[in-house]
Amino acid sequence: MAIQMYNTLTRKKEPFTPIEDGKVKMYVCGPTVYNYIHIGNARPAVVFDMVRRYLEYRGYDVNYVSNFTDVDDKIIKAAKEMDEDVLDVAERFIQAYHDDTQALGVRKADVHPRVTETMEEIIAFIEKLIEYDFAYQANGDVYFRTRKFDEYGKLSHQSVDDLKAGARVGVGEQKEDPLDFVLWKSAKPGEISWSSPWGEGRPGWHIECSAMVKKYLGDTIDIHAGGQDLSFPHHENEIAQSEALTGKKMANYWLHNGYINVDNEKMSKSVGNFILVHDIIQQFDPEIVRFFIVNAHYRSPINFSDEQLSSAQNALERIRTTYNNLVHRLNETANLASDVDEWENKIEDYRRQFVKEMDDDFNSANAVAVLFDLVKSANLYLQESHTREEVLKAFLKAFDEMAFVIGVQLEENEMLDEEIEALIEQRNEARKNRDFATADRIRDELKEKNIILEDTPQGVRWKRV
């Protein structure tokens, strides 16, 4: 059974068939770097990182490209306000993006192209569009002739005439048609600019992605993804530009994630109701934020609140506790009886179930539910007085695989220092002598240091909180 994914282009779940067997070419629209990212920006980074991980888990070789828009009106404005160089601002927030997303368990893309490093290809792209009569110059600007592209509107499922109502013509723009959009913008005096056949200027917003996709992945790619709000006009325009140029389909599957809301309203920089990743991870372990995002289906809107994060924190803690209890038991296990086949079959069932859920349009909400079934099962196994190493290892392996896809770390790999080890040993002695007053005093003392002790038939277990 193939992976099914919801394609915005057809508004249906479709079985995934890559262009080339075993390989996936995937492009995800990245941020405009003029500020720290908020958690709404973090959602596509996280969910498509998860998609990438899952595709890899299913054996695909994924070539993952995600851009940075490092020159644009908003960055120029921000640079002016901060009295900083445009490219310095961009560089600073690119680093911040990497730091924030890495904390959220997002792996770097294979390529992170930037507008400023793709200038040649962008200019060449526009030249071709002019040559094909899909674009025209007007006063140093270049516009795309939208109506000439017959299929315009196919992604957002809107007719050109319906879209016309919302189209705007900015001050100083010389469009033939309000629907036309800018490919090249002439520079205002003193603005950062690049030379082009149409004079000094810089690329319009949409053209960069078309040029980058073509440069790094080719004319037709497998998956093109981004936030729902990019489907129009950004992705619609990308399709128009790219398909006008190549005459080929730009991407076979278009994936869009839902929003993160605050008080039921979309979180966005322009509304100002945003929470920066940079700030929230001071308060919560970044992996909690990741878990919170992955815990819902990527297309559903999710509401953000501290209460929700606390809930996610406790849920993740439950998984981690079980995982670490398995590890603890592995170290102490007597390796006696227990029905190996029965448990290994059970574990295999959960793994299959996990795959089934993820295959269904990356239903991570259900996949996480399966992970909790695995937790429950593992806890029951841990209650048996005798365990076997191979079963414990099979459990751990299943946890590791699911955790890889979901993108959270489960293992507590910190070591205890000698002083604490000594205290634990002292407490063990006290308990042996039934001196519970001393034992409890030591346990309280360690609790002050955020170390929780748990007594089990297989010896004392510790964890940090």
Added chain:
RNA sequence: GGCGGCAUAGCCAAGUGGUAAGGCAGGGGUCUGCAAAACCCUUACGCCCCGGUUCGAAUCCGGGUGCCGCCUCCA
């Protein structure tokens, strides 16, 4: 006005024709020197409302209500 989405327990969230997953929070119990962790039981006779189709609907159809999004920079 055009296009689209959502409405399920105290909170979050799956399920899209076969009799309500999972998590968090709450209550009761077991285990424990006491804890912790865990386990067991418990928490929606009902899935926004009203009709309809069906042996059977949260799921399909019609109508209504409420909320949200895109159509303009936006993940």
